[in-house]
Amino acid sequence: MATLPSKDGTGDALPSKKNVIAAATSALSGSVGSSLRPSAAVSSSPSSFQVVVSGQIESIAYPGVSNLYCRYAVTYGTDWRVLHGADAGLTQLAYRSSLDDDIVFNFPIDLSFNSTNPFGWPRLVFSVYGLDALGRDVVRGYGSTHIPTTDGRVTRLVPLFRPLSSSWLQQFVAWLTGSPPEYFDAKFIAQNAGREVTRVTSEGKLRVQFNVATRGLHECGYAASA
Secondary structure (H helix, E strand, O other), rough: OOOOEOOOOOOEEOOOOOHHHHHHHHHHHHHHHHHOOOOOOHHHHOOOEEEEEEEEEEEEEEEOOOEEEEEEEEOOOOOOEEEEEOEEEEEOEEEEEOOOOOOOEEEEEEEEEEEEEOOOOEEEEEEEEEEEOOOOEEEEEEEEEEOOOOOOOEEEEOOOOOOOOOOHHHHHHHHHHOOOOOOHHHHHHHOOOOHHOOOOEEEEEEEEEEEEEEEEOOOOOOOOOO
């Protein structure tokens, strides 16, 4: 190893060219490796979000009938998965009280979802039935609403409607036999295709309450709105 003389006659060792190159290579590889290493924020960012909803089907305002019951079902997109709860249910048969104009159910709803895409946000579909004078099940109306996209408590009034027969003769036969027209699949009302050819009439309103909590929406890059 070469040395340089100092004033006092001693010499300081000079690093060889080979050692300098090795040290530079080691430092460069360390800096490149650290720059390519994913940060903790990136590696821990969630790839999905969760939606937790509870609440109840409170009541139905429907003039002219004394008893009703309600079926509900949940529709959602292909990227959604139910983590907890039933995506369909049936309430009790409730009768109108002499002290209340509405027919009260207070039927609980409890669901949680996981998804990677907000497209196909869950929607509740309601099918309302009642008993006629002969004790037969008769459809009274359909309705649907999206689960709220914001956290907190939300109460919604869902307009109900039911399909009509395409002619006066069919309407008379339906009234005579006690078999009014109804949809083969109630989830049809949550779709767009074919809805424009359906004749309907409005009948009553359903009151439903939601308590919603979301997790991971902001981290996935989505901003919730009402």
